[in-house]
Amino acid sequence: MWRKTVNVVMLSLTGLCALVAVSALFFILGYLVYHGGRDVDWNFFTKLPTPVGEEGGGMANAIVGSGKLLLLAALIGVPIGLLGGVYLAEFGGKTVPFVVRYTADMLNGVPSIVIGIFAYAVAVMPVRHFSTFAGGVALGIMMIPIVLRSTEEFLNGVPKAMREGAMALGASKWKTIATVVLPAARNAIITAVLLSLARVAGETAPLLFTAFGNRFWSPGWSQPTASLPVMIYTYAVGPYDDWHRQAWAAGLVLLGLVLLINVIVRTVLSRGPSAQRS
Amino acid sequence: MATAHTTVESAGVTGPRALLRRLTSGDEIARLVTLIFALMTVLITGMIVVQLWVNSAESRHAFGWRFFISQEWDPVFNKYGALPFIYGTLVTSALGMIIAVPLGLGAAIFLAELAPRRISDILTFMIDLLAAVPSVIYGLLGVFILVPLMRTEIEPFLKETLGFLPLFQGPAYGIGFLTAGLVLAVMIVPFIISVSREVLLAVPREQREASLALGATRWEATWRAVVPYARTGIMGSVFLALARALGETMAVTMVVGNNPRIAASLLGPGYSIASVLANEFSEATGTLYLSALIELGLVLFLLTFVINGLARLLIVVTTQRGSGVAQ
Numbered sequence: 261m262w263r264k265t266v267n268v269v270m271l272s273l274t275g276l277c278a279l280v281a282v283s284a285l286f287f288i289l290g291y292l293v294y295h296g297g298r299d300v301d302w303n304f305f306t307k308l309p310t311p312v313g314e315e316g317g318g319m320a321n322a323i324v325g326s327g328k329l330l331l332l333a334a335l336i337g338v339p340i341g342l343l344g345g346v347y348l349a350e351f352g353g354k355t356v357p358f359v360v361r362y363t364a365d366m367l368n369g370v371p372s373i374v375i376g377i378f379a380y381a382v383a384v385m386p387v388r389h390f391s392t393f394a395g396g397v398a399l400g401i402m403m404i405p406i407v408l409r410s411t412e413e414f415l416n417g418v419p420k421a422m423r424e425g426a427m428a429l430g431a432s433k434w435k436t437i438a439t440v441v442l443p444a445a446r447n448a449i450i451t452a453v454l455l456s457l458a459r460v461a462g463e464t465a466p467l468l469f470t471a472f473g474n475r476f477w478s479p480g481w482s483q484p485t486a487s488l489p490v491m492i493y494t495y496a497v498g499p500y501d502d503w504h505r506q507a508w509a510a511g512l513v514l515l516g517l518v519l520l521i522n523v524i525v526r527t528v529l530s531r532g533p534s535a536q537r538s
Numbered sequence: 539m540a541t542a543h544t545t546v547e548s549a550g551v552t553g554p555r556a557l558l559r560r561l562t563s564g565d566e567i568a569r570l571v572t573l574i575f576a577l578m579t580v581l582i583t584g585m586i587v588v589q590l591w592v593n594s595a596e597s598r599h600a601f602g603w604r605f606f607i608s609q610e611w612d613p614v615f616n617k618y619g620a621l622p623f624i625y626g627t628l629v630t631s632a633l634g635m636i637i638a639v640p641l642g643l644g645a646a647i648f649l650a651e652l653a654p655r656r657i658s659d660i661l662t663f664m665i666d667l668l669a670a671v672p673s674v675i676y677g678l679l680g681v682f683i684l685v686p687l688m689r690t691e692i693e694p695f696l697k698e699t700l701g702f703l704p705l706f707q708g709p710a711y712g713i714g715f716l717t718a719g720l721v722l723a724v725m726i727v728p729f730i731i732s733v734s735r736e737v738l739l740a741v742p743r744e745q746r747e748a749s750l751a752l753g754a755t756r757w758e759a760t761w762r763a764v765v766p767y768a769r770t771g772i773m774g775s776v777f778l779a780l781a782r783a784l785g786e787t788m789a790v791t792m793v794v795g796n797n798p799r800i801a802a803s804l805l806g807p808g809y810s811i812a813s814v815l816a817n818e819f820s821e822a823t824g825t826l827y828l829s830a831l832i833e834l835g836l837v838l839f840l841l842t843f844v845i846n847g848l849a850r851l852l853i854v855v856t857t858q859r860g861s862g863v864a865q
Contacts, residue, residue, distance in 0.1 A: 263755055263758070264755060266755075266757060267755035267756055267757040267758070270757045270761070271648075271652060271756060271757055273644060274644040274645065274647045274648035274651075274652065275648050275652065275653075276644070277640075277641050277642075277643075277644030277645040277647075277648060278644070278645040278648040278649060278653070278661060280641060280645075281641065281642070281645045281665060281668070281727050281728070281731060282661055282664045282665065282668075284668060284724055284727075285664050285667060285668045285671075287679075288668075288671060288675065288676075288679060291679055291683055292675070292678075292679075295682070339575065340575050340578050340579065341579075342575075343571065343572045343575035343576070344572065344575045344576035344578065344579055345576075346572045347569070347572035347573050347575065347576040348576060350572075351568075351569045351572060351573065352576075356573070356576070356577075357576075359580060360576045360577070360579055360580055362850075363579055363580045363583045363584075364579050365846070365850055366583060366843065366846060366847075367579065367582070367583045367586075369778075369781050369785075369842055369843070369846035370583075370586065370785075370839060370842065370843075371784070371785025371786075371787065371812060371838055371839070371842055372785070372787065373785065373787045373812050373815050373816060373835070373838070374586070374590070374785070374835050374838055374839045374842075375586070376815075376819075377589075377590065377593075377815070377819070377832055377835040378585070378586045378589050378590070380819070381589040381590075381593050381832075382585070382589065390820075401582055404579055404582070405579070408576075408579060432564060432565050433565045433568070434564050434565050434567075434568035435564075437568070455670075458670060459670065461672070462670075462671075462672020462673070462674065462675070463672070464672070464673065464674040464787070464788045465673075465787035465788055465812070465815075465816055468816055468819065468820055469819045469820040472820065489672060489674045489788075492674050492675070492678060493674050493677065493788060493792070496674075496677065496678050496681050496682070496792065497681070497792060504682070507678060508678070508682075511674075511675050511678045514672060514674075514675065515671060515672070515675050518670055518671070518672060519667055519670065519671075522666070522667055522670045523667070526663065526666070
């Protein structure tokens with residue numbers, strides 16, 4: 261009897277744990293919609309921030325800034341991650357892939373603020389001013405290990421018979437990879453790239469002292485720029501109610517974007533490769 | 539299948555003619571190009587270490603090992619000691635782990651052992667979404683929802699019931715170690731759940747069936763046969779989560795109170811390595827100040843590096859042992 265009681269109690273407790281963990285997601289979403297929903301309007305997407313006390317300000321510059329940072333990040337992270345992943349999966353011997361894999365996992369575990377220090381040291385210190393470029397470097401470095409490891413994984417998932425078929429037709433190895441293997445894993449790799457973009461889109465810490473912030477438009481790539489996550493941070497810790505409302509609105513937009521990418525990519529795109537394989 | 543295989547093998551034959559053919563067909567070039575990109579990952583990681591080391595030289599020479607035992611952090615007089623920050627990082631992470639590990643493990647057991655496959659998949663999907671929530675969002679909710687709640691409800695309650703402990707004394711500010719630990723716990727639970735769930739799912743069926751056949755209840759089979767089998771992997775997931783907690787910046791910065799202070803009370807404001815970097819780095823004037831901050835970054839890097847290494851080792855050991863037994 262005692263054992264049965266323990267059984268029921270402990271099993272319900274594990275269920276409760278799962279419930280608590282999952283409910284956190286709904287709490288987060290609920291609070292953001294409740295507090296930020298009213299202020300996500302047309303102005304938010306089209307106007308510059310206004311001085312405190314003036315109505316109708318928006319975060320257009322931060323949204324564009326985030327977009328530019330993500331573009332730079334993708335330009336750095338995708339080629340290195342993708343081609344590196346091709347090497348690991350297709351050409352690798354024993355030692356080099358082991359070292360690359362190990363350092364990639366390490367790089368993935370480096371705190372984002374430390375990556376920010378690195379970007380500061382290589383892209384801010386030499387030119388002596390904050391820039392969009394430096395922020396892009398920080399985010400790009402964070403993307404590399406994610407794209408690298410998932411590319412490798414997905415390429416390894418492409419059936420051997422497809423490679424053998426192409427080679428039997430006389431294709432060289434790189435032609436096989438470029439025309440058969442990569443297209444077969446295309447959807448999976450796009451998934452990985454989008455997920456890694458969603459991950460770095462919300463990064464704040466490495467941008468604080470690389471892209472910094474800006475209350476106006478940031479022309480070109482060498483000026484400091486505003487970005488959504490940094491705006492949320494500065495507005496949330498600031499003293500004004502106006503700012504707090506804007507921070508909630510920006511939080512809702514950022515979270516909506518990140519979750520939307522995650523849901524779409526995980527439910528729609530990730531089915532692609534398995535469907536192709538069967 | 540067998541014939542196709544030999545074709546591939548013969549294409550890989552070495553020798554001058556084969557090499558020439560591979561060169562002209564572009565294989566060697568493709569191999570080299572991708573190799574260069576693969577090595578760039580190693581190069582960048584190496585450069586991070588070098589930059590942290592070189593740029594912290596001034597502070598390392600000025601303070602030596604005293605940096606780690608000094609409590610003084612005074613930019614005006616150029617005196618820098620890391621102890622309050624290291625203390626704050628360790629305390630907030632430990633608090634986060636104390637809350638997150640039982641919660642995460644419980645949820646992982648539910649998802650891997652009890653829940654029907656469909657429900658488990660849906661819940662795991664939501665947990666993955668939770669892991670994708672940016673840390674600044676956790677900070678936002680921490681500042682506006684959790685901090686007032688802590689100040690008016692939870693901390694007075696803790697003081698009333700557990701106030702005799704030095705841990706829960708002093709005024710209830712709302713911000714502080716405890717609040718930061720709570721936010722960290724919510725942030726790292728998804729990581730513990732998803733890795734532990736996978737480790738638990740990898741435990742061979744026989745382990746459960748043998749235990750159940752001997753008359754164990756479902757819980758006894760899980761707790762005495764399945765969990766011990768997956769113990770090393772679960773430890774790995776815990777260390778991965780710990781490394782995340784140590785390096786977590788934004789959410790902690792927004793609720794920890796930003797006051798370099800070592801005190802027994804968990805209710806009071808504190809600081810952490812990552813938070814001081816976030817707050818002071820862009821405003822650091824003077825090379826020694828900057829260098830001391832970069833040395834803090836180096837400390838954080840080494841801390842997470844060791845913990846991550848340990849985590850990967852533990853996970854590799856379990857998965858290898860698991861496959862060994864399965865064969």
